[in-house]
Amino acid sequence: MNQDYADRLDGLRQLTQPDLGNQIGRGIEREALRIQPNGLLATTPHPRQKLGSNLTHPLITTDYAENLLEFVTPVAHSHQQLMASLQDIHHYAMSKMDGELLWPMSMPCFVGNDDDIPLAEYGSSHVGVMKHLYRRGLKNRYGSTMQIIAGIHYNFSLPERFWPQWQKQLGNTQPLQDFISDQYMHLIRNFYRYGWVIPYWFGASPALCHSFVQDHPSPLAFKKVGKGSLYLPYATSLRMSDLGYTSSAQSKLQISYNSLQEYVCSVRQATQTTSDEFAKIGVKVDGEYRQLNSNILQIENELYAPIRAKRVTQSGQTPSQALYEKGIEYIEVRSLDLNPFSAQGVTTQQLQFIDTLLLWCLMMPSEPFATGELQQCRENLNQVATQGRDPQLQLTIGNKKQSVVQWRDYIMNGSTQVAELLGEEFYSALDRVRHQAPLSEQLLGQLQANDEDNGTLALELAQNHRLALQEHALSQWSTDQLDALVRESLARQQAIEAADHGSLDEYLDEYFQRAMQPLD
Template sequence: MNQDFSGLLNSLKQLAQTGLGEQIGRGIERETLRIKANGQLAQTPHQRQRLGSNLTNPLITTDYAENLLEFVTPVEHNHAQLMDALKDIHSYTIDAIGDELLWPMSMPCFVGNDDDIPLATYGQSNVGMMKHIYRRGLKARYGSTMQIIAGIHYNFSLPESFWPQWQKILGNEQPLQEFISDQYMHIIRNFYRYGWVISYWFGASPALCKSFIQDRQSRLEFKSLGQGSLYLPYATSLRMSDLGYTSSAHSNLQISYNSLKEYVCSVRKATQTPSKEFAKLGVKVDGEYRQLNSNALQIENELYAPIRAKRVTQSGQTPSQALYEKGIEYIEVRSLDLNPFVPQGVDSFQLQFIDSLLLWCLIMPSESFAPGELQQCRDNLNQVAVEGRDPELKLAINGQERFVHDWLSEINQGMSQLASALGEPYAAAFERVTQRPPLSEQLLAQLLSEDEDNNKLALELAKNHKLALQEHSLSVWSKAQLDEVVAQSLEKQKMIEQQDTLSFDEYIQDYFARAREPISS
């Protein structure tokens, strides 16, 4: 470890003793496919009368498809409260979807073809139509099957009271918000360097249904499992590999993480750079939109990344405008597979481990990326995703190439000290994670022991999880409160639709005109 590590660790320990761990803001977004009792994709539309408007319900929405649910917790400062909120949302939803189940795996169940995946619709308002047409563009560009891969997004923010103290410790004299943004970018760069440990420990997609591959070419040497599954012996997270939700179409985008300004400018450039490949698809064909535009990114959300800088946007703002005007508010970790062994898809031990990792990334040195370094980080993540448990695997980080287990040993040493500094719950969570086999190893061992199909095991787990969620007693909200959220969301969607004054063509032109406006300093 570097010489500064011990000093910063001691400073962080002192801050932790004042309750830092209970002041961190945390939120979860969990994606999950609705399936029929036989394990096939549900073809029913989103249950709007039972679950509310997927445009305006703050807790329950849909992601890419009508059958791809997304559950969103409020920001919480306590892990137990956060998990209770997530369980409440799951339990309420299970009651609403009748005989259907929630698919517990990140990689999809059997999918015959793209047309079996109904794109999510959000009503007739301009904002709702824009969300739907954005998804049409994703289908045309990448295909639907890739878009229904599910995961956990973990939102993390350090308390406002932390930053002036941390700034004083570092002897920094920048304006406070500029300092905060720089520190979050510091974390993000180190997450690119070391965040592959999340896939190593928590990757839970070493196997998939053969239907996901179909006619797609792959350089990966899959082995067969059961009647219809494929796997890689040392894989951790096929979701995070080149096969999964990452996109080769984005490999040439020059996104910079060396400063907030460079990041914002590079993302904005990608949304304004024409793509010859995507132009061939057409934008408006026979009077109907096929995609929002033919640029490298239709909108900023199309940038696939394992971690993002975030700020809540105001009406009419793009994410980059909000970031540049007000600075980074929180970071979103997007590399976490669904944990198939728990009904809510993630547990508090995993989140406490990630908290420790992010704070470790904060106190470790984080130089600006050298040319080619970001791509090396992406290559490392892909390697861990497809062969992370191979003892012969080597990764190059900061110009040093070592075996993956040597990197893990060094990272574990520092993270163990940091977790202990945060307090006993974090230390216990770190020990629990690192003293057990990685989730991918546990899952694959169970599949191989009985030569069982990935889908068969997933269906068994889905049924067990449904029973557990039906037995869950709501604790954060009452049923009446959640019913009221549903009713209010339906009314809010009606209001949005009634307030539209522009045609959709005018709305789109106005949106992208505002998106191209110079960012204010």
């Protein structure tokens, strides 16, 4: 550890109050496939009359497909409140699903072909149809099977009162919001360097159903377990590998994380630059849209990344416009697999670990990325995803190369110093993680011990989770309040549809004209 780190850690020590851990803003977005009791994909549409409009409901929506649910918690300032909200949403959804289950794994269950995956529908409004067409573009660009991989997105923000004190501690004289954005970019760069430790410990997708690769031959040396599951002996998170969650079509994108302005400009460039590959698909052919446009990114949400800079957008704003105008408000960690052993897909211990890691990334020196360094980070993540538990694996960070175990211990030792400042519960969480086997090892060990298919275990877990969620007692909302949210969301969707004017083509033209407006 160098002096810069020691000074920043000492500064945090002077600022840290006993309740800092309970002042962090936190939110979870949990994705989960609906499945039939036999373990196959649910074929029913999203149950709008029971769960509300997926266009306007604040807690329950859909991601890529009609059968890919997404549960969204409000911002909470304690893990207890956050997890209680997530449990309430799960309990309510399960009570409305007519015997269907939630698939507990990140990698999907058996899929016959892409056409078996119904794209999410959001009603007849222009904004709803645009959301559907965006997904049609994803299907035509990447295929549907990759798009129903599920995960946990974790939103994290340090409290407002922290930043002026931290700025004073560092002797910084920038405008406060510029300082905040620079510090979040500082954290993001270090997350790219060291954040692979999340899939190392919590990756839970070392195996998958053979149907996932049936139409996409892979160079990976898969082994077989059970009747039809494939695995890699040292894999941690196939979801985070080039095989899964990431997009090879985006692998050469030159996104800059050296400043907020460079980041915004590089993302906007990707949304305004035509892709020769995607142009071959066509945009509107015979009167039907195949994608929103033929640019490298149709919209900014198409950027696949393990972490994102975020700000809540206003009506008509793109994410980059919101960031440019007001700066970074929070960050979104996107590298966490579903924990198949948790009914909610994640545990408090995991979140305490991530909180501590993020703060350590803020404390560590974070030089601007050198040429080629971001690609090096991406390669490290892919290597950990496919062979992270191989103790012989070597990773290069900056100019230093050493084993994954040495890097892991370096990160854990540094994070432990931060956890000590946050309190006993954070320190204990890191200590438990350090002394337990990675989730991927636990999962793969169970499959191999019983020569069991990934799907067989997943279905058993899904059934157990359903029982646990049904027994949960609501604590953050009442059933009447959640029923009211369903009715209100359906009414809001109707109001949006009634307020539409002009044609869809005009709406899309206006949207992209606004999106391309020069930044002041």
